[in-house]
Amino acid sequence: MSNIVFKNVRKVYRGSEKAAVNNVNLEVKSGEFVVFLGTSGCGKTTLLKMINRLYEQTEGSIIIDGTDTRELPVNELRRKIGYVIQQSGLFPHMTVEKNITVVPDMLGWDKKKMELRTTELLELVHLDPKVYRNRYPRQLSGGQQQRIGLARALAADPPIMLMDEPFGAIDAITRTKLQDELINIQKKLHKTILFVTHDVDEALRLADKIVIMKDGDVVQYDTPLNIIAHPKNEFVRDLIGGEDIIRQVSLISVKEAMRKVAIQTAVNPGDTIPDTTDIKSALGIMLKSGLENLYIVDEKSEIIGVINFAHIQALLEPANEMIMQGVN
Incomplete structure (x- = not known):
């Protein structure tokens, strides 16, 4: 302690x-x-x-x-x-x-x-x-x-x-x-x-x-x-x-943005990313692959959470609003 x-x-x-x-x-x-x-x-x-x-x-x-x-x-x-x-x-x-x-x-x-x-x-x-x-x-x-x-x-x-x-x-x-x-x-x-x-x-x-x-x-x-x-x-x-939200999210890992989940069924390895992946890279993978969800795995390759585009967008929406208010 x-x-x-x-x-x-x-x-x-x-x-x-x-x-x-x-x-x-x-x-x-x-x-x-x-x-x-x-x-x-x-x-x-x-x-x-x-x-x-x-x-x-x-x-x-x-x-x-x-x-x-x-x-x-x-x-x-x-x-x-x-x-x-x-x-x-x-x-x-x-x-x-x-x-x-x-x-x-x-x-x-x-x-x-x-x-x-x-x-x-x-x-x-x-x-x-x-x-x-x-x-x-x-x-x-x-x-x-x-x-x-x-x-x-x-x-x-x-x-x-x-x-x-x-x-x-x-x-x-x-x-x-x-x-x-x-x-x-x-x-x-x-x-x-x-x-x-x-x-x-x-x-x-x-x-x-x-x-x-x-x-x-x-x-x-x-x-x-x-x-x-x-x-x-x-x-x-x-x-x-x-x-500069794009720069910021490139510095933060998906582990911070993910939602914790308990997965009972097998997940395609192509749908998973390490918990060290940054949020910007995760967004790029989703846009390129068309995947709705990416499952987050730890160093033991165990699934610890899930992330999707809508979730990230919702998390960052208040910041976007503040920026737009400043512009206007």
């Missing part, structure tokens, strides 16, 4: 009259991937850093699995939380293996256990342990350094991961590859992940839910599809690029 609840959380920096985070109330359920999204200065990083008490809240409570974080010793709290930052933050004088095992070493793991964990994590982030474990950060590319930073955050198997714009300083191609890697890792490990970004496409692609912030306030907290279909106000619509 790794449920996180924010209750009336407020942060005012010394010397400032304006709150950096203002009366935030929200819940992150165990195993969810939640993205904090907003422009610079909106409070998203401040909110993230209060979870592991890099910053202390001025008012309110942050509760993890029923315990107020301020009731825990800081070191004990942080050992339960993985933390990944932009530029990876690796120690330049340490090898990859030493960087990965910083926390396990502090926890008193024996050498063999740390070696096995290093091998496991390097394989998880698709870096050959034989090649990389004894290298130094200066011998790695930016993308490789971020992979090691992610491996280090996972080393002690924390239930919660905090990620502060981890891919922000990386080129677009490498960034997409790392996003893919993170999606695959989350499918395997089911961590509770809180991820800060100002990149809308990244948020839509990664998140189970998105927290949209403005001037320290939470403006909307919802699934990517609901934010696209039901933006709370003009600020949200403009932030996500509300008029």
